[in-house]
Amino acid sequence: MTTAVFLNNDQKMPLLGLGVYKATEDNEAENAVISAVQNGYRLVDTASVYKNEEGVGRGIARCGVSRKELFITTKVWNTAQRLGDISGAFQRSLDRLGLDYIDLYLVHWPVPGCYLSTWKEMEKILSSGRARSIGVSNFNIHNLEELKKISGIVPAVNQIECHPLCYPKELIDYCQDNGIQVQAYAPLARGAYLDHDVLCVLGTKYAHTPAQVGLRWAVQKGISVIPKSTNPERIAANARIFDFSIDQEDMDLLDTLNQDYHSSHVPEDLRGIPL
Template sequence: MENTVFLNTNREMPLLGLGVYKATGENEAENSIISAVESGYRLIDTASAYKNEENVGRGIARCGVSRGELFVTTKVWNTAQRIGDIQGAFDRSLERLKLDYVDLYLIHWPVPGCYLSTWKELEKIQQSGRALSIGVSNFEIRHLEELAKISNVVPAVNQIECHPLCYPKELIDYCQSRGIQIQAYAPLARGAYLDNDVMCVLGTKYGRTPAQIGLRWAVQKGISVIPKSSHPDRIQSNSQIFDFTIEQEDMDILDTLNQDFHSSHIPEDLRDVIF
């Protein structure tokens, strides 16, 4: 299987990337990026809310490959949406990252009353060439349908929590039918399925770790994954998912593990309003 996908902007995006959520220790994100690039990763996913864009920027500068070889994503946070400072937030992200452009800029959450106007600002950023693709994160079908009413620009990506314990098939099918690439954050469910009996049995069958089984399950569905780790050995292990195939009957078994389990949390300021 190819380890990249083409977005609806005709840009190529790796199926595997490094997430740096909560990588806020001294040089943690920087060192993780260097380890990841050494293991073949070319996608780095951060966000203004992660408070580590400067550290990510240093990692990008030091990782040893050219900027053009990397796919860099960041996101606009809820506060900037509420005060209507999308352009300013984007400028500050670029400055912290020390980059001239990002490959993908996302709306982090669909803030009620804000996300539609935020999207129109992202369109302007894309038109300026400083974000090659734009997309969304944590959007449900109803948010995407509202977006389609006011814009002809289809999000390139919808980044959602997705793993064998959280498989929102209706949303995924909806996005894939409209050319919106699904990208899975927390694809290891923050470790929640690593001791699962089915994952362990299949790991034994394929000679892989439960984490590799979970990541392979996603990429075999055409879903991009951005597992977070700051441990070089785990970063490397998580990358070893493109040299085997899970049989369809085992894919079907993995699908049955879904229990709508979310390892991530909705921000306090949105908890009662968006879902």
């Protein structure tokens, strides 16, 4: 059963990864990374704004798996975009992580008036080899079209909120048609669908939890998922999504649950600004 995908530059990325958003308590991110690696995860997703890159770096150093087996993602925040300090922000992330390269570096949000110039700076980081792939997060079709006008480098990934209650099919189809890998953050909707009747019924049918069914729905569409957890038992449970398949009729049923429900929010510094 497929557990990884190839990006548009032939880099291999796991379909399952660990998200560490809000894992900021003492050793929380570090221990989560170690637990995840012990449970077969090889992708870890962080960001400068999460304020835990140091902890992630300690987890990478202590996890017992060689660096080349891991896929590490981090992101440039809005402030650095406005300051035009992309190279500096990237180097600080590298230093905090204790790494000499990043597998995937993302533009965290399409800051109006900044994200196109940010992308040009990202291209330089890519050409330097310090980032193996570059991509975007929270970009809509308009943002991606604008990017296409100024760059011949197609984003390797667009990381967006996606789960059965939030299924932006038009955007996903656009990305897949243009060779952009979709990656779902908040793929469990922060618990919002775990007691949904349909997910519970399907969980019983497939002898898996509603969370596992929701994650399986995404990866079966070729969408990478990065569920966040710092609980070792839930980290382990979230990894058990490659031992079953959902029938097409049930996939279609899950598609109908879309409510455009977002468990995440636009950051304060972008609220009220058309993206």
